[in-house]
Amino acid sequence: MDHHVQQSILLHDDDFHCIFQSVISNTIVVFTILTVILQIETLFHVCCRLCSTIPVHPKLSDVLPSTACELDYPFVAIQLPMMNEIGCCESAIDCACSLDWPKSRLLIQVLDDSTDEQTKTVINKCVHRWADRGMRIKIYRRENRKGFKGGNLANGMLHIGQAAYVAIFDVDFLPTKDYLMKTLPILIQDPTVAYVQARWTFANRKETLLTRMQEIAMNFHHKCEQDGRFRASLFWSFNGTGGVWRTSIIEQIGGWGTDTLVEDFDLSIRAYAKGWRSVYMHDVECLSELPSTVSAYLSQQHRWTSGTIQLARKQAKAIYQSRHISWHKKLYCLWCLFRPCTHLINVLSLVVIMPITIFIPQPYSYNLIHTCCKISTCLCYGMFTIDEFYLILFYIVFSSATSLNNACATISGLFNFNSAKEWTVTPKSGCKNTDICLGTTLIEKLSSTLKRDENVSNALSEKNIKQSYSWRALFNIYLCKNHFRWTYQQIRIKLRSFRLYKRNFCMGAYLLVISYLAFEKRAYDTGIYIFSISIMHFSLAFGCMGRQNQQSKHII
Structure with missing residues (x-):
């Protein structure tokens, strides 16, 4: 009798072990499929970018006669939202006032939310200097920061006057002098175009290892994703700065939204749902500045990610019900809205799936698929930042480490936590060009x-x-x-100014233990990969990749 009971217990243990291993194997298969889907998306963007024809944009001479006087030029407003950014407010105003466009047809709006008196003084002096030269330039200040940047832009729209178009530049963006000459002809010629977006370039891209990593990611986004989506007639978003909008469309679709952290994405989605077109100009560049400290970078990524999920909760139904978009474009647009959820998959894969594969060996094909996806990612991202190609493997590890911050931001935006309701101004140092950035230390x-x-x-x-x-x-x-x-x-x-990022520190310690166990089990490839990500988490935790945080009363 005891023998039969013991045999029955062993059978139950074997069944449980088989079921557990089956669940683990199926879970790994699901995560592998999701990894392949993400890689297919990357390859799709590359194909759209490289295989599509280069669009030909009209010139100013094509839309305005050669004998045109100043009154024939459309009236344009330039909006410069800023807040306590003393390092670059003056250069932004100077650059906007120096644009090639008839001065009588140009209005410069300095939308200043600054609370620092020294910053206000610098802005006042700069504005008065240009006003004395005959420039139509005004400062608009609010009593409170309601709505953050979206509220600031909406306040500027109340004083836009007869401006048919409005160009928006963050305080760290320096457009070329011919920016309006290149972007406005498209809006003048085609009344179905809602906005035109220029490509971002980066003044301080060589400053630190952190800015080099950002350059790789941002170059792929602007040179490949944005341009590829535009050429394939798919949805792509206005980037919040470096673009020109048709004023009538902003008013028609309800103006700037203030209930999410991504007012630019929100406005783009509403315009797209109404059937309006947009144009991405790859050949028009707008110089900008990358966050140079770990705190600034993580804060910016948190805002973008949580804001996108907020917008998905808000606008998903409107996209689904839109009569101006075909079904496959609706699916792609919804994918863009919910794509930040993939950061959760990346973190779960790193924290749960990869450790399991150490103790429960899986077929070699799974590791082969993941390896091929990583190699493909390296090639796709590397081809758009050739001079940093030697850092591509380092970037793969960096992106895996930063997924933790973005995953937390996704959860914050999904459940609308307090961290998804706070707008933190990204600190800016006011670098003008690469040479200055490289030579500053010396x-x-x-x-x-x-x-x-x-x-x-x-x-x-x-x-x-x-x-x-x-x-x-x-x-x-x-x-x-x-x-x-x-x-x-x-x-x-x-x-x-030292700050320890506990989240990254704990993750780094956990992955360090997992990598040790991987080496113990002779899973050297997995161990090396996890160990690399562990070191990257420690680098982020101690802020070693970027510049040291500088305490300043000008930064909020």
């Missing part, structure tokens, strides 16, 4: 050295010190004192 070191030498010389000349030491010895003593004082101040600044 110049700062040189100037600080000269300043220390000058301080030492002044101290020696002012104090009549007895000649108990030679002048060289005295010089070295004072130099050492100043050097130690300067080093101590730098250490204090770094400690004061």
